[in-house]
Amino acid sequence: MIREGTASNPGTDLDETIHGNELTAKDETTSGQNADALGSSSITSQAYSRLRSDIMSGALTPGKKLKIEELRSRYEFGSSPIREALSMLTSDLFVERIDQRGFRVADVSEKEFDELLRTRRWLEERALRESITHGDNRWEEQVVLSAYRLSRVPRSQANDQFVANEEWEIRHKHFHMALLAACPSSIMLKFCDQLYDQNVRYRHLSGSKAYPSRDINAEHNAITDAVLERNADLAVELLMSHYSTTGNFLKEELAPKRKA
Numbered sequence: 001m002i003r004e005g006t007a008s009n010p011g012t013d014l015d016e017t018i019h020g021n022e023l024t025a026k027d028e029t030t031s032g033q034n035a036d037a038l039g040s041s042s043i044t045s046q047a048y049s050r051l052r053s054d055i056m057s058g059a060l061t062p063g064k065k066l067k068i069e070e071l072r073s074r075y076e077f078g079s080s081p082i083r084e085a086l087s088m089l090t091s092d093l094f095v096e097r098i099d100q101r102g103f104r105v106a107d108v109s110e111k112e113f114d115e116l117l118r119t120r121r122w123l124e125e126r127a128l129r130e131s132i133t134h135g136d137n138r139w140e141e142q143v144v145l146s147a148y149r150l151s152r153v154p155r156s157q158a159n160d161q162f163v164a165n166e167e168w169e170i171r172h173k174h175f176h177m178a179l180l181a182a183c184p185s186s187i188m189l190k191f192c193d194q195l196y197d198q199n200v201r202y203r204h205l206s207g208s209k210a211y212p213s214r215d216i217n218a219e220h221n222a223i224t225d226a227v228l229e230r231n232a233d234l235a236v237e238l239l240m241s242h243y244s245t246t247g248n249f250l251k252e253e254l255a256p257k258r259k260a
Contacts, residue, residue, distance in 0.1 A: 047077045047085035055094045055105055056197065057164065058204045066095065066103040093198065110254040113202050117247045120195045124243075125236050127183040127192055132232045135182035140228060146171070146178040147224040151217050164204065173200075175220060179227060179239070202250050214245065 051071070054060040071082045086103045089095035096106050131139070150171040157163040173196060180192055219242050226235035 043077060044081045044084045044088075047075060047081040048088050050075055051082075051085050051089060052092070052094060055089070056200045056204070058201065060105050062105050062108045062201075064105045065098070066105065068102070092194070094201075108202060108254070110251055113247070113250060113254065116195065116198055116202070117243060120192070120199060121240055121243060123188060123192050123195065124180065124239065127180040127185070127188050128227075128236055128239060129232045130184060130188075131180050131182040132227060132230055132235060134184055139178075139182040142178050142181065143175075143224060143227055146175040147220055150175045150220060155216060169200070179223070203246055219245075 051060070060066070066086060068079055068082055071077075072079060075082070077085075086095055090097055090103070094106055095103050098104055135143075150168070153165060153168045153171060155162075155165055155168045155172075157165045176196060177189075177193065180189060183189055219238070223235060223238045223242065226238055
């Protein structure tokens, strides 16, 4: 005997089962679509990172035409991720679009470097002063720690000739960004970050000249000391001198190309 209020309804049970199956199928489809989208995004990000790294290091030389088929063979990615990565790099000013004929690595010039250095100096002077004004004890600790970590690795992997050390590059950027990190303007920090990366391409050109004739660690330590003393004028002066020294080395490297 079935008690009142507990009787089963076969039709209702069936509807609920069908509805549940539809929801499950929909969830699985959505999950699959999301996974595909994430996978595609991940591949594009990998292509972007590898292309960007090779442009910044100079492995892909300034002005080089970037042919999709050659890049597919070199990096083992499909055409779509390569094209999407190139479009992203165009926005970053690392790649130039050649009308309707494709892409090429953005060229370098003494004039462009002058503009880059001048703009970077303007922005970082303001950012460093703001950072010194607003930085707390934790910020100071990060500056000290990043300077120490940078000093523990050589700039070159070889003693008899300059061979770029990727770990030094990573720690070097971390140090310079740590100096500015307490600046309250996220927009300014973003521009400083972008200009740093643009400068890296140029700095690689000056590497053979700038190493080992400069005591880079001494320059970094002097900047760190001025920052910790909260001496904004001295810190800015030392940082600007640091950039100018690299700029002078680089101009020597670019000069023959300008005269050609």
